[in-house]
Amino acid sequence: MFEKQIRHIQRYRDIVIAFSRYGFGFLAMELGLHDLLSLPKRMFMKSSKQNRTKTTGERVRLFMEELGPTFVKLGQFASTRSDILPSDIIIELEKLQDHVPPFPTRDVRNIIEDELGEPIDNAFSEFQESPLAAASIGQVHRAVLTSGEAVAIKIQRPNIKDKIRTDLEILKDIAILAEKRLEWAARYHVKDIIDEFAKSLLAELDYRNEGRNAERISKQFNGKKKIYVPKVYWGQTTEKVLTMEFVEGIKLHDKNELMNKGYNPSxxxxxxxxxxxxxxxxxxxxxxxxxxxxxxxxPEEKVVFVDFGLVGRVTSEMKGHLSMFVIALMRQNTDGMIKAINRMGMIPDDVDMQELRSDVELLREKYYDVPLSQVSLGESVNDLFSVAYRHHIRIPADLTLLGKTLLTIEGIVEKLDPELSIIKLAEPFGRELLKERFHPKNVADKAFKDLSEYGEMLSELPKNIQDLKSVIKKGKVRLEISMPKLDESLRKLDRISNRLSFSIVLLSFSIIMTGLIIGSALVSQSTPLWDIPVIELGFIVAILMFLWILFAIFRSGWF
Structure with a gap:
């Protein structure tokens, strides 16, 4: 870790200065970054005047934008985690822009030729040098294959992978520091979140993954003429170059143009x-x-999906948990809802179950007897994640991405047709979900799986008991008991006992000193015993013992 810090020292400085500029210098200090970089503490307490009037969410967004592609992507990733971040920050992170100036055409040509292993004129009969779009990781150009097909080529920015890897290493180091020093970071397992983000971002840097994602979703709609995914041209696709069919359509955010061209938004x-x-x-x-x-x-209201860099997954297990939650909600079963939430996420050991139950009850009552047409899918998802946020329940990333996706879909519908009820459209899919869960074959499969697992557990039980017996015989069993505030109570007890010891020692010393003084006064001379000055020697010994006991008490740190 230290070698990485030295190697990336300038980038660390950039990050720390940004912390300070946007009013988060205190966080850098809590992480100990001022010691790492040998920077004066005073610089961490300053923030630019123009940022002092901004909200926390705005400052977080500006902080991310200033630090570039990795942090913009991190902000976009974090905007899906409403189970971890408050809504005001989520709203700002959703505004993060991933638009940057295009990189030079010469670099574009060099990358394409290096990746494809041939001159660009051999691969394409036409190549439009002006990009259609430019983002932090890559940019898109229009071209025509030698076989005549119009294509869109996404080219990765030069050296962007190295820059992102550097930032990811630093983020991982900071996450480790945060978990050691900040309670909330440890509670939310920040390192795991950064690892998850790093895995996702590095996968996005390999454009072949995006091509595979596109093909997989395309296959989902085989035979459905009204949904389309552009074709991937694998002969002109590599890790840094993605070539797909060019489709020229109208983006859904332009409702006026859609209506002018005769499209039906509904x-x-x-x-x-x-x-x-x-x-x-x-x-x-x-x-x-x-x-x-x-x-x-x-034309004919055909829908085309593009850009498959980010995809989500819903496992059969997750589908089961979702259906379990829906069933519990329909039955007004609070315990069932809590059980489903527990299975979907990770309820911490220290959660206040009474408060959690109360919040789930409120959620249940809010949607009790409300017509489906009046239910906002986005609001209900937000409500669920708000409960998770309040009680520090970690929700799997794919599930939070699912929530964000549902919110995005609802936003599209609100613009195109505000009267359309998403919940009603979801009903048949919900029924399919429930049918799938309770289909005899699936129930039987699950029962067989459970029985197999229990059978395996039972078969291993004798061996496990034997292992436990062996460990006990060797005296290697260690019992750990966790009691809230036990450490604090023990510290208080230590302080009390040390102060009591101090008082006793002080009293004893006083008695000894009094005795020595009185004895000396009565004799009015030294009192040699076998030529040894007993009183004087006793005085010295008493002082040394007194000082030694005092040192021991104060060294314990609990006085």
Missing amino acids: ILAERVVKAMFHQIFIEGFFHGDPHPGNILAL
Whole structure:
């Protein structure tokens, strides 16, 4: 870790200065970064005047934007974690912009030729040097293959992977420090979150993964003519270059243009919702960033999905937990809802179950007897994650991404057709989910799996007992008992006992000194015993013992 810090010292300084500039210098100090970089403490207490009037959320967003691609991506990743961050910060992180100036055409050509192993003119009959879009990790150019197909080429920025790896190493180091020094960081397992983010971002840097994601989602809609995913051209695709079919459509955020071209926004909205629900609840593999810019409309209300860098997964187990929660909600079963939440996330050991139950009760009552047409999917998801946030319940990343995706879909629908009820469209998918959960084959499979696991446990029981017996014989059993505030009570007890000891020692010393003084006064001379000055020697010994006991008491640190 130290070698990394030395190697990345300038980048550490950039990050620390940004901490200070946006009013988070106290956090850098708590992490001990001022010692690491040998920087004066006073610089951590300053923030620019223009930032002092901004909200915490705004300052977090500006902090992320200043530090570049990795931190912008981290902010976007964090914006899905409403189970961890408060809503005001989430709202600001959702505003993070990933738009930067394009990099030079010469670099674009060099990267394409290095990756494809041939001159760009051999690979493409036409190549548009002006990019269609530029982002922090790559940019997109239009081109035409020698076979005549129009394509969109995404090219990765030069050296971006090295820069991101450096930032990720630093973020991991900071996360480790945070878990050691900050209670909230340890509670939320910040290191695990950073590891999760790093894994996701590094996967995004390999454009072949995006190509595979696109093909997988494309296969979900085989035979469905109204949903389309552009084709991937693997002959012109590598880790740093992605070549896909160029589709020119109207982005869904432009409702006026859609209507001017004769498109029906209501039909488009319904198709988008059904397509996303199919991905989520039927396939369990979905587009993780379906904002209006990533969905195009073609004639006859054909819907096209683009940009598959971020995807989410819903496992069969997660589907089961979701259906369990829905069933409990329908039955007004608070215990069942808590059980489902527990299975979906990680309820900490120290959670106040009474308060959690109270919050879940409020959630249940809020949606009791409310017509489906009046239920906001986004609001209900936010309510669930708010409960998780208040009680420090960690929700799996894919589930929080699912929540964010549902919110995004609802936002699209609100713009295209505010009267459309997403919940009603979700009903048939919900029924399929429940049918899948309680299908005799699935029930039998689950029962068989459970029996197999229990059988395996029983078969291993004698061996485990024998192992335990062996450990006990060797005296290696260690019992750990955790009692809240026990350490604090023991410290108080230590202080009391030390002060009592001090008082006793002081009293004893006083008695000894009094005796010596009186004895000396009565004799009015030294009192040699076998030529040894007893009183004087006793005086010296008493002082030494007194000082030694005092030293022992104060050294304990609990006086």
